[in-house]
Amino acid sequence: MSRDDDVGHEAERLKNEWEDRARSEARDFFVASHEGWDDERRWAAQATQDVAFITTGLSPGFLAEADVLALGCGVGRLVPELLARTRSYTGLDVAPSMVAEARRRLAGEPRARFFESDGLGVPAGACDRHYALVISVAVLIHCPRDVARALVHAGWERLAPGGVLRFQLLGLPADDEQPSRVPSDREASGPGPIVATPTATTPATESHADPPAGDATAPPRSGAPVDDADRSRADPSRPVGPDDVAAPDPSLAGERYMGHWFTEQEARDLLAGLDARDVLVVHVPPCHIYVSATRG
Ligand SMILES: C[S@@+](CC[C@H](N)C(=O)[O-])C[C@H]1O[C@@H](n2cnc3c(N)ncnc32)[C@H](O)[C@@H]1O
Numbered sequence: 329m330s331r332d333d334d335v336g337h338e339a340e341r342l343k344n345e346w347e348d349r350a351r352s353e354a355r356d357f358f359v360a361s362h363e364g365w366d367d368e369r370r371w372a373a374q375a376t377q378d379v380a381f382i383t384t385g386l387s388p389g390f391l392a393e394a395d396v397l398a399l400g401c402g403v404g405r406l407v408p409e410l411l412a413r414t415r416s417y418t419g420l421d422v423a424p425s426m427v428a429e430a431r432r433r434l435a436g437e438p439r440a441r442f443f444e445s446d447g448l449g450v451p452a453g454a455c456d457r458h459y460a461l462v463i464s465v466a467v468l469i470h471c472p473r474d475v476a477r478a479l480v481h482a483g484w485e486r487l488a489p490g491g492v493l494r495f496q497l498l499g500l501p502a503d504d505e506q507p508s509r510v511p512s513d514r515e516a517s518g519p520g521p522i523v524a525t526p527t528a529t530t531p532a533t534e535s536h537a538d539p540p541a542g543d544a545t546a547p548p549r550s551g552a553p554v555d556d557a558d559r560s561r562a563d564p565s566r567p568v569g570p571d572d573v574a575a576p577d578p579s580l581a582g583e584r585y586m587g588h589w590f591t592e593q594e595a596r597d598l599l600a601g602l603d604a605r606d607v608l609v610v611h612v613p614p615c616h617i618y619v620s621a622t623r624g
Pocket residue numbers: 339342346347358359360399400401402403404405406420421422423426445446447448464465466467470471475479519
């Protein structure tokens with residue numbers, strides 16, 4: 329089977345699994361599995377923090393004129409906050425019921441629109457313009473590496489010159505940050521660290537820290553080659569669990585709920601061959617990597 333077949337198969341799997349989640353009563357939990365996900369006020373507060381984080385360092389003037397493309401928009405959770413700062417919002421999502429719900433929730437917002445995607449690219453309807461800002465929040469953390477690469481490249485193609493791409497990945501803990509435990513499902517699954525450290529580590533600051541040498545049992549330092557054994561030590565492939573945040577239906581998480589664990593080098597490699605400048609790769613402990621890049 330070719331690599332194209334594999335990635336197509338994975339995209340199909342993601343569509344089916346996310347559609348099941350989107351149709352379930354637990355839909356909003358899977359969109360934003362933070363504590364208070366079922367409380368309207370805390371849901372909105374979380375969205376405010378997430379948008380503040382993902383737009384860190386972008387000037388109000390840049391944002392005010394920005395058309396935004398969101399890869400994996402879910403139910404449109406971030407739309408009100410983003411539209412308070414930007415010109416328009418275009419969201420795509422692999423799950424048709426997520427798209428339907430986003431359209432329903434944002435029906436009164438003429439500056440927002442939503443499209444179903446194939447899990448790998450940007451659908452034709454969203455290709456009528458280039459975007460100053462392309463974002464992906466809490467999406468690629470659920471995707472295999474080749475799916476993530478396809479989405480990043482597809483989003484990049486839609487960037488206007490000088491436009492900014494920002495996305496979040498699951499980050500393999502570096503040696504000096506390795507917790508004595510595997511990161512909890514809540515830490516790994518939701519946009520949690522966006523919330524936890526918005527001021528301490530921003531996408532505007534590249535991490536140059538050279539981690540100290542670790543012991544043989546720790547996962548490798550960022551950027552080092554990773555073998556399967558290393559990954560398995562950090563990979564909480566068990567599904568999101570009710571011990572972290574009460575999931576109405578944890579069975580929907582499935583065995584492959586979380587995606588590929590990236591080293592910082594692998595995160596950089598996603599941009600290989602693209603005319604990217606001002607590339608920032610920020611590891612937010614314990615288990616997220618944020619990437620920001622500007623189209624040359
Ligand atoms: C955890 S939710 C986050 C939604 C939204 N970004 C937010 O922060 O509210 C992940 C979303 O990504 C979508 N998704 C997952 N893989 C995708 C892919 N390969 N292409 C497009 N959407 C995808 C899912 O259907 C789901 O709606």
